[in-house]
Structure formats: structure tokens, C-alpha cells
Amino acid sequence: MTSSRILSLLALTCSMVSTLAAQQSEFDKVRTYANAHRHEIVAEYLKLLSLPNIHGDAKALQANADLLAAMMKKRGLDTEIWPTSSGVPMVFGEKRVPGAKRTILFYIHYDGQPVDVKRWAQPDPFVPVVRTDGIEAGGELVTDLSSATFPDAWRIYARAAGDDKAPIEAMLCALDAIGSTQKENVKIFLDGEEEGGGKGLAEVIQKYPEKLRSDLLVILDGPQHPSGPTIYYGARGGASVNVTVYTAKQGMHSGNYGNWMPDANVRLAQLIASMVDSTGKVVIPGFYSDVLPFSTEAKAMIDAVPDQSAQMQRDFGVGSLDGAAHSLQEGLNLPAFSVHTMKGGEVGGVIAANATAEIAMRLVKENRPQVMAERVIDFIRAQGYYIVDKDPDVAMLASHAKVAKVTSRALTATSGGAWRTDPNDPQAVFATNALKAVWGDKVVRIRTLGGSVPASPFIDAFHVPTVGVSIANYDDNQHTDNENIRLGNLFDGMTTLASLMLQ
Ligand SMILES: [Zn+2]
Missing domain, CATH: 3.30.70.360 (Alpha-Beta Plaits)
Known part of the structure; x- marks a missing residue:
């Protein structure tokens, strides 16, 4: 190798190192911001969780939409509330920045499942409570929040705390943290009809296609894999x-x-x-x-996901497994x-x-x-x-x-709701690398999520590359009693989501 090539290689390596270092300092800024503002972030989130959001309750959901729109406006997003025929509104906001390389649409839902109050450990799932840990781990109620430091292990218990208001709070606070360093155009779509289904999503896709068009759709929903921040490329x-x-x-x-x-x-x-x-x-x-048969690449991706089968069998009392697949992940594909x-x-x-x-x-x-x-x-x-x-x-x-x-x-005539974006698609690679820049090898890559998420209407209309990112703790009890979010997941979620807007 000539000395000039060595020099240019050295320069390239240095520039990569300095880009990485610059990125790291940006992520550190988000972490520092989260740490310095724990009190305000939790206070704002408790207010959002105090609004009942049971799916189908148009009046209650309108109150959520009004608060969410105000929260988005506060962050400088151009915000609109879109009515639908069912009376349940959708909320949309966007924040463009000069020189952006892409426009990312973040999909989050703000409606939640019904509650069976008797089964909860607190009197009202819409009066959130804070505990020092999970209930199973002996977490105690915190009655005085005024001087609390809100460590990572603490949890907020309330309906929708994990599914799916957590990414809304994390997303908006991530925007606060990155401020003027935002590098990508950001659109946020908040669906008020995910849990119960409805025609609203199809209606707004038809009515506002230009608003909803993007280079990359990121679905923010569901709990992450027990071993770390999770990105998925498809769902069933x-x-x-x-x-x-x-x-x-x-x-x-x-x-x-x-x-x-x-x-x-x-x-x-x-x-x-x-x-x-x-x-x-x-x-x-x-x-x-x-x-x-699976392709070699698909098989490798399926096998790379950490397998917690033995632990789960003990937790769920499953004495023997179904033999249709070799592993949970293979079964999901x-x-x-x-x-x-x-x-x-x-x-x-x-x-x-x-x-x-x-x-x-x-x-x-x-x-x-x-x-x-x-x-x-x-x-x-x-x-x-x-x-x-x-x-x-x-x-x-x-x-x-x-x-x-x-x-x-x-479920739908053409796709049945199933979808998958090629993990090698440039936009999917961008999203993967963004998460890896923060979390390295901790990132769990899921080829197909077992459940369904409503990406198909967007994919059918816009052919948009789509990934899903999960930030909630795996034991968030979504859809059932004692739903919760671990505060560490909320704060870490801010960094995860910021990474997608800082590349
Ligand atoms: Zn959900």
C-alpha cells in the first residue's frame, strides 16, 4: 500500500471515528437531558395517562387528542387533528428541517384496551401510580413525588402506560432533547383506533396522502425483547x-x-x-x-435472536412445547x-x-x-x-x-395484514444502524413479529419501507391488568428514538 493510500485510509478512519464520537456526544446529550428532566417528563406523562382512552369512546379519545395536539404544538410541530367518520380523531404533526436526507413517519396509537378495575392493584387504572419497582418484585407505592429522583427501576402503573402512550412521551421528549440538532424530517401520526379497529386509518390515508407520505415508516408499538432494544422488519x-x-x-x-x-x-x-x-x-x-425452506439469510437472522424458551416455560407453566417449529422465533416466521x-x-x-x-x-x-x-x-x-x-x-x-x-x-383481502420489509432495504439498514449506533450488539433484530400491527394500509398505499421499534419493558402487562412502564425504558426510549432523527 502506498503511503498516500495509508494516509487517506487513516483520514477516513479518523473521520469515521470523529463521526462516531460526534454521534456519541449527541446521544449523551439526550441522556443528560433525560436525567436532568426526569421530574418534568414523568409529570407530563402522568397527566397524559390520567385521560381515559378506552377504544371506541370517542368523547374520551377527543380529550386525549386535544392534549396530544397541544403537546406536539409545544414542541414546534405543525399539528392537525383529523376527524373520522366514527368520531374518533387522528392526530398528525410534522417538523421539517433544512437539508434533511429523509422524511420519517412515526406511527403510534393512543387508544387503549378496556379495564377490569377489580383485577388492578390500584383503585383506578386512569389514576396512575408510581412504584419503586414492579409489583412482583415488591415495588412500593411512592406517595410523595415532589422530591422524588425517579430512578430507572421505578414504574408507572396505568392503562396505556406501556401500550402505547410510552413512545408518544419518549418521542416528544426526544425532540426536546435534540432541539436544533434534528437532522431528518419528522412526521408523527397518532392513531385513535388501533385497539378496536375502525375505518379511520383508511379514511385519513385516502384524504391526506401527501401528509402521510414518507421515506420510512417506523411503527412504535409493543414491548421489546427481554434482552434489549428491538427492531422488527415485519409482522404477521x-x-x-x-x-x-x-x-x-x-x-x-x-x-x-x-x-x-x-x-x-x-x-x-x-x-x-x-x-x-x-x-x-x-x-x-x-x-x-x-x-x-427458509433462505440461509432468513435462518441466520431467526437463529441470532436470544432464546429464552426455558425461562418462559418455567414462568408460564408450559410443560412441553408444540413441535411445529424448532424455536419460538422460527415459529413466528x-x-x-x-x-x-x-x-x-x-x-x-x-x-x-x-x-x-x-x-x-x-x-x-x-x-x-x-x-x-x-x-x-x-x-x-x-x-x-x-x-x-x-x-x-x-x-x-x-x-x-x-x-x-x-x-x-x-383480515384484509390482499395481504391479510402481514408485511415484511427486506432488512437489506437501504431505509431498513438506516434504521438498524441508527439503533446500533446507540446500543451496539444489544439491538435485537426480529424478522417477523408474531402479532399484527397496522402497517399494511400504509404499505399498500405508499409502498413505504417499514420497520417497527419497541421501547417498553417486556413485562409491561399490556392489554391486561397492572399495565406499567419502567422509567428506565421511557428514558432509554428517548435515546433510541433520537438516534433515528440524528443520523
Ligand atoms: Zn399497541
């Missing part, structure tokens, strides 16, 4: 098939007709059991064929089959004449929901069932050996 969608098998027009006396009239409960159990082998693998032809409910029989002493199962499938991007539903229906037909889509009459029942009513539903 779904389809369902309801099947009712019939053996007569009505239930009949088991003393008079046992051994003569077939039992619909048994027939249904046999049908369902024939769909899955003894290890848990689904034997419906083609069930895994859209997905398997496959279509999954479950029977959510089975119902049959009316009263004692009578043989059941019909029995119903609700088959639910979680699907990945490679699956087409309609095709997957058809595979299930074809399998039922292959077991000798005559398929109908309405309740059969006596003549129809009498003229076929086996009759099943089948109805199916895909």
Missing part, C-alpha cells in the same frame, strides 16, 4: 375458518340413540385432530409450502394454526347434533390468506365432508354422509 396477519359439523337435525337421547346417531363433538374432534400430527405440525397439504374455540352440545343426556370450531391462522408475508383458507377447506372436503355455506336443512343432511358449514375471513 391472519385468516380464519369457522367450521360446523352436523350429524342430525337436532340432538337426540343418548340412551335411545347412542351407537346409532354419530356424535358431532366426536366428529369435530376427529376432523381437527386429523389436521395436525402428533408433534404439532400441520398436515394440511401446502400449509408450509409458501414459506419453507411460519404460518401458525390454532383452534380458538370449540363448542358443541346443548344439554346433558343428549348426543350433540352439531359442533363448531373457530380455526385461526396467523400468516406471514409469503402467504396469501385466501389460498390458505382454501387449503383448509379443501382438506375438510377431502375428509368426506359436503361443504355448505348456510345452515343445512333436513333433506340436505339426510342426503350426505357428512355435512360441514364453512365460512372464512381474511
Whole structure:
């Protein structure tokens, strides 16, 4: 190597080191800001959590939207409240900066799940309480917040504390912390209809496409992996098939007709059991064929996620695992089959004449929901069932050996809600590197999130590269009683989100 090349290499290395150092000092600034403002951040967050936000309650959600819009305006965002036909508003804000290389749209939802007050350890889930640790770890109530220092281990307990108001607070406080050093254009969209679903998202995508267009969509939702800050590149969608098998027009006396009239409960159990082998693998032809085999790259990414299976088995009392996949992460990248409910029989002493199962499938991007539903229906037909889509009459029942009513539903016609952005897409790489610049190897990269997040409407409309980032503690009890956020996750979340606006 010539000395000039060595010199230029040295210069390049130095400039990389100095860029890294500059970035580090910017992240340190966010951390320092968070530490210096813990009191104000928590106070503002407690106020937001005091507003009931149960999905579908338009009046309550309007009050949330008004406060959120005021919080965004305070940070200098151009803010709008968008009405929808259901009466639940959406909130949008944007802050552009000169010389930005990209525009990032952050999606967060502000509605929450209903509460079962009796199951909570506090009198009202919308009167937030602060504890010195998690309840299970013996965290005690803090009654005087005036002189509190709000260490990382403390937690706020309230509905929506983890899901999904935490990233709203972290995002807005990150903007406070970075101030004029913001490098990317930022748009924030706050959905008021995520938990209960609704037409609002589709309506505003149609009405405000230019506002919602971006170079990168970042979904901020869900708890992070137990081992660290988490980025995900896809999520599953779904389809369902309801099947009712019939053996007569009505239930009949088991003393008079046992051994003569077939039992619909048994027939249904046999049908369902024939769909899955003894290890848990689904034997419906083609069930895994859209997905398997995994590419080497996909497999490597799946295997790189730390596996906490043994600990989780102990925590959840799971004595043996389903054998459809080798690991939890592999399972999340496959279509999954479950029977959510089975119902049959009316009263004692009578043989059941019909029995119903609700088959639910979680699907990945490679699956087409309609095709997957058809595979299930074809399998039922292959077991000798005559398929109908309405309740059969006596003549129809009498003229076929086996009759099943089948109805199916895909979450959305095209994608079923499943999506995945190629982790090598330049925008996905940008987001990954931003998180890594702060957290290094602690960042957990998830190829497919198990649950669903509403990215598909944006992806269908704008073909926008999409990733998800989770900041909440994994044990945040989202959707259930004693929902909480660990303060350390809120403050760390500020740095995580700032990293996406500082590159
Ligand atoms: Zn959520």
C-alpha cells in the first residue's frame, strides 16, 4: 500500500471515528437531558395517562387528542387533528428541517384496551401510580413525588402506560432533547383506533396522502425483547375458518340413540385432530409450502435472536412445547394454526347434533390468506365432508354422509395484514444502524413479529419501507391488568428514538 493510500485510509478512519464520537456526544446529550428532566417528563406523562382512552369512546379519545395536539404544538410541530367518520380523531404533526436526507413517519396509537378495575392493584387504572419497582418484585407505592429522583427501576402503573402512550412521551421528549440538532424530517401520526379497529386509518390515508407520505415508516408499538432494544422488519396477519359439523337435525337421547346417531363433538374432534400430527405440525397439504425452506439469510437472522424458551416455560407453566417449529422465533416466521374455540352440545343426556370450531391462522408475508383458507377447506372436503355455506336443512343432511358449514375471513383481502420489509432495504439498514449506533450488539433484530400491527394500509398505499421499534419493558402487562412502564425504558426510549432523527 502506498503511503498516500495509508494516509487517506487513516483520514477516513479518523473521520469515521470523529463521526462516531460526534454521534456519541449527541446521544449523551439526550441522556443528560433525560436525567436532568426526569421530574418534568414523568409529570407530563402522568397527566397524559390520567385521560381515559378506552377504544371506541370517542368523547374520551377527543380529550386525549386535544392534549396530544397541544403537546406536539409545544414542541414546534405543525399539528392537525383529523376527524373520522366514527368520531374518533387522528392526530398528525410534522417538523421539517433544512437539508434533511429523509422524511420519517412515526406511527403510534393512543387508544387503549378496556379495564377490569377489580383485577388492578390500584383503585383506578386512569389514576396512575408510581412504584419503586414492579409489583412482583415488591415495588412500593411512592406517595410523595415532589422530591422524588425517579430512578430507572421505578414504574408507572396505568392503562396505556406501556401500550402505547410510552413512545408518544419518549418521542416528544426526544425532540426536546435534540432541539436544533434534528437532522431528518419528522412526521408523527397518532392513531385513535388501533385497539378496536375502525375505518379511520383508511379514511385519513385516502384524504391526506401527501401528509402521510414518507421515506420510512417506523411503527412504535409493543414491548421489546427481554434482552434489549428491538427492531422488527415485519409482522404477521391472519385468516380464519369457522367450521360446523352436523350429524342430525337436532340432538337426540343418548340412551335411545347412542351407537346409532354419530356424535358431532366426536366428529369435530376427529376432523381437527386429523389436521395436525402428533408433534404439532400441520398436515394440511401446502400449509408450509409458501414459506419453507427458509433462505440461509432468513435462518441466520431467526437463529441470532436470544432464546429464552426455558425461562418462559418455567414462568408460564408450559410443560412441553408444540413441535411445529424448532424455536419460538422460527415459529413466528411460519404460518401458525390454532383452534380458538370449540363448542358443541346443548344439554346433558343428549348426543350433540352439531359442533363448531373457530380455526385461526396467523400468516406471514409469503402467504396469501385466501389460498390458505382454501387449503383448509379443501382438506375438510377431502375428509368426506359436503361443504355448505348456510345452515343445512333436513333433506340436505339426510342426503350426505357428512355435512360441514364453512365460512372464512381474511383480515384484509390482499395481504391479510402481514408485511415484511427486506432488512437489506437501504431505509431498513438506516434504521438498524441508527439503533446500533446507540446500543451496539444489544439491538435485537426480529424478522417477523408474531402479532399484527397496522402497517399494511400504509404499505399498500405508499409502498413505504417499514420497520417497527419497541421501547417498553417486556413485562409491561399490556392489554391486561397492572399495565406499567419502567422509567428506565421511557428514558432509554428517548435515546433510541433520537438516534433515528440524528443520523
Ligand atoms: Zn399497541
